[in-house]
Amino acid sequence: MTITVWLVLAILLIAAIFIPRVGLIAIYKTYRATRERELVEDALKHLLDREQHGRQASPESLAGTLNLQRTRVMKLIEDMETQGLLESRGANLHLTTQGERWALHVVRAHRLWERYLTDEARMPLKRIHGESERREHSLTEAQLNDLDAALGHPTRDPHGDPIPTREGTLLKAEGMPLTAWQAEGPVRIVHLEDEPALAFEQILAAGLRLGQTIRILDRNPQRYLLTDGETEFRLAPAVAANVSVAPLPESEVAKANAISLAELTYDQRAEIIVLDEAVQGFTRRRFLDLGLTPGTVVYPELQNFFGDPRAYRVRGTLIALRKDQAAQIWVKPV
Amino acid sequence: MEANEILAKAESLRNGLSTGFRDEIVKSLYTEAETIAKRAVKSISDKKYDFDQKIDRLVTSPYAGLPIMLLLLSLIIWLTVSGANVVSGWIAVVLFGIGDYGRALFNQIGAPWWLTGFLWDGVYLGLAWVVSVMLPPMMIFFPAFTFLEDLGYLPRVAFNMDWLFKKTGAHGKQSLTMAMGFGCNAAGVIATRVIDSPRERLIAILTNNFVPCNGRFPTLIMLATVFVAASFPPALTSFIAAGTVVGVVLIGVMFTFLASWILSKTVLKGEASAFTLELPPYRRPNVSRILYTSIIDRTIFVLWRAMQTAAPAGALIWVLANIHLGDSNLARMIADWLNPFGLLLGLDGVILLAYIIAIPANEIVVPTMMMVYMGAGMMINGPTSNSAIFDLLVNGNGWTMLTAVNLMLFALLHNPCATTIMTIYKETKSLKWATLSVVMTLGTAFLVTFLTASIARLLGWA
Numbered sequence: 001m002t003i004t005v006w007l008v009l010a011i012l013l014i015a016a017i018f019i020p021r022v023g024l025i026a027i028y029k030t031y032r033a034t035r036e037r038e039l040v041e042d043a044l045k046h047l048l049d050r051e052q053h054g055r056q057a058s059p060e061s062l063a064g065t066l067n068l069q070r071t072r073v074m075k076l077i078e079d080m081e082t083q084g085l086l087e088s089r090g091a092n093l094h095l096t097t098q099g100e101r102w103a104l105h106v107v108r109a110h111r112l113w114e115r116y117l118t119d120e121a122r123m124p125l126k127r128i129h130g131e132s133e134r135r136e137h138s139l140t141e142a143q144l145n146d147l148d149a150a151l152g153h154p155t156r157d158p159h160g161d162p163i164p165t166r167e168g169t170l171l172k173a174e175g176m177p178l179t180a181w182q183a184e185g186p187v188r189i190v191h192l193e194d195e196p197a198l199a200f201e202q203i204l205a206a207g208l209r210l211g212q213t214i215r216i217l218d219r220n221p222q223r224y225l226l227t228d229g230e231t232e233f234r235l236a237p238a239v240a241a242n243v244s245v246a247p248l249p250e251s252e253v254a255k256a257n258a259i260s261l262a263e264l265t266y267d268q269r270a271e272i273i274v275l276d277e278a279v280q281g282f283t284r285r286r287f288l289d290l291g292l293t294p295g296t297v298v299y300p301e302l303q304n305f306f307g308d309p310r311a312y313r314v315r316g317t318l319i320a321l322r323k324d325q326a327a328q329i330w331v332k333p334v
Numbered sequence: 335m336e337a338n339e340i341l342a343k344a345e346s347l348r349n350g351l352s353t354g355f356r357d358e359i360v361k362s363l364y365t366e367a368e369t370i371a372k373r374a375v376k377s378i379s380d381k382k383y384d385f386d387q388k389i390d391r392l393v394t395s396p397y398a399g400l401p402i403m404l405l406l407l408s409l410i411i412w413l414t415v416s417g418a419n420v421v422s423g424w425i426a427v428v429l430f431g432i433g434d435y436g437r438a439l440f441n442q443i444g445a446p447w448w449l450t451g452f453l454w455d456g457v458y459l460g461l462a463w464v465v466s467v468m469l470p471p472m473m474i475f476f477p478a479f480t481f482l483e484d485l486g487y488l489p490r491v492a493f494n495m496d497w498l499f500k501k502t503g504a505h506g507k508q509s510l511t512m513a514m515g516f517g518c519n520a521a522g523v524i525a526t527r528v529i530d531s532p533r534e535r536l537i538a539i540l541t542n543n544f545v546p547c548n549g550r551f552p553t554l555i556m557l558a559t560v561f562v563a564a565s566f567p568p569a570l571t572s573f574i575a576a577g578t579v580v581g582v583v584l585i586g587v588m589f590t591f592l593a594s595w596i597l598s599k600t601v602l603k604g605e606a607s608a609f610t611l612e613l614p615p616y617r618r619p620n621v622s623r624i625l626y627t628s629i630i631d632r633t634i635f636v637l638w639r640a641m642q643t644a645a646p647a648g649a650l651i652w653v654l655a656n657i658h659l660g661d662s663n664l665a666r667m668i669a670d671w672l673n674p675f676g677l678l679l680g681l682d683g684v685i686l687l688a689y690i691i692a693i694p695a696n697e698i699v700v701p702t703m704m705m706v707y708m709g710a711g712m713m714i715n716g717p718t719s720n721s722a723i724f725d726l727l728v729n730g731n732g733w734t735m736l737t738a739v740n741l742m743l744f745a746l747l748h749n750p751c752a753t754t755i756m757t758i759y760k761e762t763k764s765l766k767w768a769t770l771s772v773v774m775t776l777g778t779a780f781l782v783t784f785l786t787a788s789i790a791r792l793l794g795w796a
Contacts (some may be wrong), residue, residue: 293361303398306497318613320493
């Protein structure tokens, strides 16, 4: 009797370990394969990043980025060479055409995920990078194309980095670091570097965001003093180097004298100039659906007794918006 | 051109598009619509518009806004509770009459006692009980609620309340789904479809159960009348009882805010997302539509789901009460076994047993409790006078004030009924969220009752 029980248990145990696909060994193998693939993809990203910034990649730089032992990295490089993903020339590593294609695929996945998490899932900016790092390895080419189409073929991620197209072309990054900008006059923030995370959080905490028009008030070795016309922002030079700016495009010139919808006083009529660039995806669609299109005349009509939200008369209907939403719509009083 | 060529051309042209081209498309659509509207629609006077504005000023004003809201909600609940009592009586007479007739018929043809008992005192009684207690309040509450909805008043409530919900990371429209929860939590969960951002919608779904539904009101009212109001002069009884129930409801609202806040700081972390709310013009309610949506979409829908779970529950109750072991029955034995845990929470074993059996529908909590306390073989109403109920519970079964208070808290906070859990699963399509909704509420109920019991015992109140 007891022997039968033990025998059954033993058979079950063996089955649980060895059964193909769902057994413990199979699970472990899948886990190892996935982990290996993630490593390869992270290495490809590193090489692409270096190439784009005109810097050389080496086994040392790779070991530093991936946080691996040197022997482990040499093994990884060897594997990737046999797969035809990279070539080493002297001390430097270079992507092959095949390797670059794959690298672009991963970068595209990462940036499309960031766009999705920001626009549709409405996750805070400081969390999207880490989340996308985890998710970038799991999508196939076809799934990526679907995601791309569902998001309306975005060209830039929420940090301002260009998203590779499905053909594999990657636009050059716009603008130059704030620390390298010399000219006077207003500029537009076109890129916020998300690595290291600490610097990025400082940028966000200071209140800077993509698409903002700013002016440099003062710069010295201790800090940068910036303004958007109302608020002043302070950044350490090391952090300021992670903010890229470019000259103002024409559409921004129109926005120059505009105020936000939230600043209108009761019953003050104004014409919508433009929806802020930071509003994308779900929220932007919602605004447009409700008739908050450029050229529309609106005015605040009803105030909540706590002051927020307010209801605005838009095309004959009454639409309530919270203050942070209204602050994303630029208007000119008429 | 071939389809593929066209697609390829579109693909190549896309890169040349300016970033704002979607805005331009929508803008041109609106411009077109505006021209058509100008040609076709003539507005003669602004009278209606001015009138709407006056009402809006009133219902959103700092002094009148909140009182009007509370007044309307209390009115609806009062209408429901008092009106339902009468109708419930009628339905009960008819349905229980049919039961008696069926039982007599079975006895006449000589069916074995267990078959008669199982079918008529178990399955049928469970069904009849749930229908007679559940149907009338829903038939009053839902039309009244739909009336306010059709009138255009409800979005104004969301507008008034949004500030509070924003603080807890939730959506102003959650106030509407909560109000719906008074009618039925399952209907409240379905109503969260009006919240268009997924994160806020999940918060509204998971916290909806902290609003007591129609099915839980009888328990609350019975306890408030028998225990709290009894020590006041008879003239004040109904007011004190109503006040106590309102107090319990407010505690539930407090827990809703607390749970929303905790959820939006933990599992549902994220920014308070897009809040856009249309405040439509006031309309004359359309009676036939009100009746249709409230009766067909809401009442029948919820009742049908409840009946599916009430019949097996009725059968189970009968089996537990009629399997005798020695001089005790199965229900009594399970209750005795649960008793230590019940006492720890300031309740007792019978209450816990009643809540386990009543997972399908909270309406049968009180009748099941009465059945076990009085040693009956089927669900019963219990004594008719308040003093007799008080005597049965306190002198007969060792209740104290603590038991009554904790039972009210437990009724407010405990897990959603089976219908609601099923609805949460269907709405979220996720076993994970359905499980969380149970764990979260049950955990809260255990924790709160345990704390009140411990504190009361430490301070020597019980």
